[in-house]
Amino acid sequence: MSLAQPAAESDYVPHRREFRFMRMLAFDVLLVLVTLVILFPFLMAVITALKSTSDIIQNPLGLPSSWEWGNFTRAWSEGHFGRYFWNSVLVVVPTVLGVIGCSLLAAFAFATTKFRGSTLLFALFMVGLTIPLDILIIPLFYEMLSLGLLDTLPALILPQIAIGLPFGILLLRSFIQDLPRELFEASALDGCSRFQMLRHIVYPLTRPAIAALLVFNFMWTWNQFLLPTVLIQSDERRTLPVGLNYFQGRYISDVSLLLAGATIAFIPVIVVYVIFQRQIIRGMTVGVTK
Amino acid sequence: MARTRGVGILTRGTIYLYLLPALAIYGLFFLRPLVDLVRLSTVEWDGLSQKEFVGVGNYRELLNDSEFWQAFQHNAVWMLAGVVVPTFVGLLAAIVLVRGAIHGRAAFRALLFLPAILSSVVVAVVWGFIYNPNYGVLNKGLDLVGLPARDWLGTPSFVLPALFVVWTWVTFGFSMVVLGAALQTVDESYFDAAKVDGAGRFQQLRFVLLPAIRRPLAVVVLINAIAAFQVFDLVFIMTNGGPFGSSNVLQLYMYHNGLQFNRVGYGSAVAVFLGSVILLFSLVFLRLSRLTKESD
Numbered sequence: 001m002s003l004a005q006p007a008a009e010s011d012y013v014p015h016r017r018e019f020r021f022m023r024m025l026a027f028d029v030l031l032v033l034v035t036l037v038i039l040f041p042f043l044m045a046v047i048t049a050l051k052s053t054s055d056i057i058q059n060p061l062g063l064p065s066s067w068e069w070g071n072f073t074r075a076w077s078e079g080h081f082g083r084y085f086w087n088s089v090l091v092v093v094p095t096v097l098g099v100i101g102c103s104l105l106a107a108f109a110f111a112t113t114k115f116r117g118s119t120l121l122f123a124l125f126m127v128g129l130t131i132p133l134d135i136l137i138i139p140l141f142y143e144m145l146s147l148g149l150l151d152t153l154p155a156l157i158l159p160q161i162a163i164g165l166p167f168g169i170l171l172l173r174s175f176i177q178d179l180p181r182e183l184f185e186a187s188a189l190d191g192c193s194r195f196q197m198l199r200h201i202v203y204p205l206t207r208p209a210i211a212a213l214l215v216f217n218f219m220w221t222w223n224q225f226l227l228p229t230v231l232i233q234s235d236e237r238r239t240l241p242v243g244l245n246y247f248q249g250r251y252i253s254d255v256s257l258l259l260a261g262a263t264i265a266f267i268p269v270i271v272v273y274v275i276f277q278r279q280i281i282r283g284m285t286v287g288v289t290k
Numbered sequence: 291m292a293r294t295r296g297v298g299i300l301t302r303g304t305i306y307l308y309l310l311p312a313l314a315i316y317g318l319f320f321l322r323p324l325v326d327l328v329r330l331s332t333v334e335w336d337g338l339s340q341k342e343f344v345g346v347g348n349y350r351e352l353l354n355d356s357e358f359w360q361a362f363q364h365n366a367v368w369m370l371a372g373v374v375v376p377t378f379v380g381l382l383a384a385i386v387l388v389r390g391a392i393h394g395r396a397a398f399r400a401l402l403f404l405p406a407i408l409s410s411v412v413v414a415v416v417w418g419f420i421y422n423p424n425y426g427v428l429n430k431g432l433d434l435v436g437l438p439a440r441d442w443l444g445t446p447s448f449v450l451p452a453l454f455v456v457w458t459w460v461t462f463g464f465s466m467v468v469l470g471a472a473l474q475t476v477d478e479s480y481f482d483a484a485k486v487d488g489a490g491r492f493q494q495l496r497f498v499l500l501p502a503i504r505r506p507l508a509v510v511v512l513i514n515a516i517a518a519f520q521v522f523d524l525v526f527i528m529t530n531g532g533p534f535g536s537s538n539v540l541q542l543y544m545y546h547n548g549l550q551f552n553r554v555g556y557g558s559a560v561a562v563f564l565g566s567v568i569l570l571f572s573l574v575f576l577r578l579s580r581l582t583k584e585s586d
Binding site for chain 1: 299300302304305308309311312313315316318319320321322323324326327330337386390391392393394398399400401402403404405407408409410411412414415416417418419420422425427430431434459464467468471472520522523526527541544545548549554557558561564565568569572573576
């Protein structure tokens with residue numbers, strides 16, 4: 001039988017290519033399915049947010065029988081999400097700028113100059129890499145109370161700058177150390193001040209590290225939950241995660257409103273993620289594969 | 291190449307100006323609360339009246355506190371599972387994304403990483419809806435295929451596994467991305483050599499791929515362990531430790547004692563214990579990490 005015969009070489013090649021194409025297609029389809037399963041909770045949340053309450057009970061798995069866009073406007077106004085969103089921005093921006101600014105200055109000092117106690121001081125900063133901020137929440141509460149900062153946004157900003165510094169200093173120091181020293185010597189000959197070196201040499205050449213710090217600290221701060229839960233008490237100063245959690249407590253039975261609120265909370269993060277996706281992924285791998 | 295280190299371009303006077311902002315904020319809002327935490331763990335205090343020094347009294351009480359040990363046990367199991375499952379799932383995904391014959395690798399990677407960037411409250415709300423006993427999607431789905439509905443977060447024996455599924459959903463993306471980046475650096479010729487030697491797929495995985503990414507794998511395992519031991523947000527929002535403490539974890543126990551039941555000293559002692567374990571793992575991590583090495 002011809003089927004049992006080994007195919008001639010000239011017949012075999014296109015056949016094999018076809019087979020490979022089919023396999024690749026099967027792999028693609030499989031991966032699409034797996035990805036859909038993993039993204040299912042998102043899709044479910046958005047679809048359910050657009051249903052009416054009776055629709056959720058009668059038709060939990062299907063598409064909405066009527067699309068209730070009003071759930072979103074209700075969540076926005078009743079849920080105070082606009083205010084929470086603004087508070088999150090007011091916390092994240094100074095935190096990220098603070099971490100980058102302070103880390104850059106300190107890392108420049110550590111990387112370029114050996115001074116008395118520099119090793120010890122650097123080690124002291126590295127302690128912050130080993131202890132998570134959440135563990136300090138009890139003393140932080142009493143410290144903010146005694147400083148009169150309880151229930152203010154600086155109570156969230158200052159500790160989050162502090163905990164961002166160790167990684168910032170470590171990352172930037174290692175970048176600055178790798179710059180060729182001739183750059184600094186040449187610029188010194190040209191009459192560059194130390195601060196100008198930082199501004200015109202170090203800053204442009206450490207941009208990838210700064211981008212990574214920006215993205216990381218944005219995400220850490222944007223999603224920080226325990227700190228605002230404990231240190232903020234009034235509704236006007238809640239950030240998005242605590243605001244959403246508070247909203248969840250109040251609207252536990254109004255599922256579509258709750259999921260509309262959750263959708264409002266995750267859309268900005270997804271937008272930032274889509275824009276900065278490359279930086280996020282590159283930043284995450286910098287410590288491991290550098 | 292000549293390195294910048296030790297160029298000595300800052301003078302003794304100006305160096306402290308560069309260090310001051312970082313040192314001030316770090317000192318006041320990290321080091322000071324850290325010292326305070328250890329001091330608080332040696333007192334009995336309700337947050338208002340006079341502090342009473344009890345030495346190691348709080349720690350001694352911890353030893354005999356069955357609720358504490360129950361929480362510790364949950365943390366230990368959670369960490370073990372948190373090391374194995376997300377790392378394995380992430381590695382699998384990374385192998386498919388990097389070595390699989392697929393289209394649109396970057397797009398798949400971006401989509402699969404999406405759960406990792408969400409705030410824990412969003413995750414908790416969305417999964418709380420899936421697990422909801424009355425109108426949750428999971429029970430409706432089980433109903434369709436004729437399986438019994440359950441109260442996933444309200445049953446002591448289901449609550450931790452149910453929460454852990456959510457944990458895996460959130461954390462596998464990190465392992466996937468980091469291990470994927472490591473896999474991309476593996477030289478293709480190693481695989482070709484192994485194929486010439488007649489190695490099958492599994493043998494290529496075992497003897498070429500895994501040894502080549504040994505170091506990043508160790509880093510990922512440690513980071514996963516550290517993250518898992520600190521589990522808090524999800525449990526706090528979804529179950530608050532219940533039912534009957536069956537999903538209680540150390541950080542939640544710290545929070546309840548120190549900030550809810552006004553047992554400030556006792557809560558601090560729990561925090562010191564938790565912090566010490568994390569510190570231990572972090573030190574191993576820092577030894578492994580390349581960033582902390584002096585470049586040479």
